[in-house]
Amino acid sequence: MSQGPRSGLAAVSSAxxxxxxxxxVRDVLKTIVAxxxxxxxxxxxxxxxxxxxxxxxxxxxxxxxxxxxxxxGPLPRQHGILAAMLHEATPERLADVRKDPRFEGxxxxxxxxxxxxxxxIRDGDxxxxxxxxxxxxxxxxxxxxxxxxxxxxxxxxxAQHAAIALTNARLYERSRELxxxxxxxxxxxxxxxxxxxxxxxxxxxxxxxxxxxxRDPSRAKGELQQVAVLAAEAADELRAAxxxxxxxALDEDGLTxxxxxxxxxxxxxxxxxxxFTARSxxxxxxxxxxxxxxxxxxxxxxxxxxxxxxxVDVTLExxxxxxxxxxxxxxxxxEPTAIRRAGRHLGLVxxxxxxxGVGGTLTVESAPGKGTTIEMEVPGG
Numbered sequence: 278m279s280q281g282p283r284s285g286l287a288a289v290s291s292a293x294x295x296x297x298x299x300x301x302v303r304d305v306l307k308t309i310v311a312x313x314x315x316x317x318x319x320x321x322x323x324x325x326x327x328x329x330x331x332x333x334x335x336x337x338x339x340x341x342x343x344x345x346x347x348x349x350g351p352l353p354r355q356h357g358i359l360a361a362m363l364h365e366a367t368p369e370r371l372a373d374v375r376k377d378p379r380f381e382g383x384x385x386x387x388x389x390x391x392x393x394x395x396x397x398i399r400d401g402d403x404x405x406x407x408x409x410x411x412x413x414x415x416x417x418x419x420x421x422x423x424x425x426x427x428x429x430x431x432x433x434x435x436a437q438h439a440a441i442a443l444t445n446a447r448l449y450e451r452s453r454e455l456x457x458x459x460x461x462x463x464x465x466x467x468x469x470x471x472x473x474x475x476x477x478x479x480x481x482x483x484x485x486x487x488x489x490x491x492r493d494p495s496r497a498k499g500e501l502q503q504v505a506v507l508a509a510e511a512a513d514e515l516r517a518a519x520x521x522x523x524x525x526a527l528d529e530d531g532l533t534x535x536x537x538x539x540x541x542x543x544x545x546x547x548x549x550x551x552x553f554t555a556r557s558x559x560x561x562x563x564x565x566x567x568x569x570x571x572x573x574x575x576x577x578x579x580x581x582x583x584x585x586x587x588x589v590d591v592t593l594e595x596x597x598x599x600x601x602x603x604x605x606x607x608x609x610x611x612e613p614t615a616i617r618r619a620g621r622h623l624g625l626v627x628x629x630x631x632x633x634g635v636g637g638t639l640t641v642e643s644a645p646g647k648g649t650t651i652e653m654e655v656p657g658g
Contacts, residue, residue, distance in 0.1 A: 584608025599657035
């Protein structure tokens with residue numbers, strides 16, 4: 278990311294604004310590290326968030342390729358210079374980190390580092406992270422450090438604002454967790470009501486079939502067919518609830534891979550042809566990717582269960598800094614105004630809520646006999 282030194286208020290303002298644009302903790306950490314490296318024109322930058330067991334819960338680097346990072350191996354422990362910053366909460370500015378008596382070496386694949394500047398990130402009295410830079414891109418004074426007192430002051434300002442950005446991101450994630458817990462509770466109640474009703478009807482129908490099997494086998498056969506229908510409906514209710522309660526591993530696989538896998542499973546499970554295409558898509562903030570996945574699942578469920586479609590197509594493509602999700606089917610379609618009057622039918626209200634919750638827009642195009650297209654656009658990070 279680093280393209281040479283920048284100085285002055287404009288550079289600091291740019292770095293602080295970049296941090297304030299994100300709400301996901303991982304995105305904030307990456308932005309802090311990249312901003313620090315760019316602002317102080319260093320070759321390497323890193324930020325570690327400590328856990329409670331002598332290691333790091335999260336550790337983000339900038340200036341190291343993915344291949345180098347994998348070769349380095351496990352995350353570092355809290356020892357040496359890192360421990361000093363975390364436990365003593367003091368800045369460290371060194372001409373050569375390798376000559377410091379606290380230096381304990383690094384893995385064979387670790388890049389060589391010399392001059393070093395590190396600062397703790399504090400939230401009040403609590404140290405919530407350690408931010409450090411290495412190898413400033415400049416001529417080094419004889420036996421001295423490339424990083425100056427002015428650099429330390431700049432990094433101190435950045436660290437203070439990083440603490441605010443990181444704390445806000447953590448509060449946001451906690452609020453999302455509470456929202457998810459509330460939604461799970463709501464889903465549990467809905468699941469209990471819906472499935473309980475189906476199972477109650479299934480039990481009564483099975484009892485009726487048992488009572489009729491000797492004196493009226495023909496009617497008993499009809500009741501047993503109804504048992505099969507009710508059992509299938511109960512299974513559908515459970516399947517829909519499981520999809521809603523267990524989100525895919527977006528952090529590990531990303532939205533494109535997760536959607537592709539989901540579509541492949543549906544294509545095998547249904548008679549309709551289900552296809553997926555991704556065009557120039559790039560990663561979005563986690564909340565937007567989760568919302569897009571949920572809207573895609575709801576739209577696919579509607580198309581496959583209610584529309585009688587022979588082909589359902591899902592596309593995901595970049596639009597500006599954001600993205601567009603489109604789910605199109607060639608099914609029976611419907612009159613959108615009538616559906617709006619019908620409230621939550623086909624989950625349109627839920628899809629609109631999810632979309633607006635991440636700053637996006639949802640468009641529904643349909644007509645009787647003309648199929649349906651649901652398009653969701655989000656602005657990106």
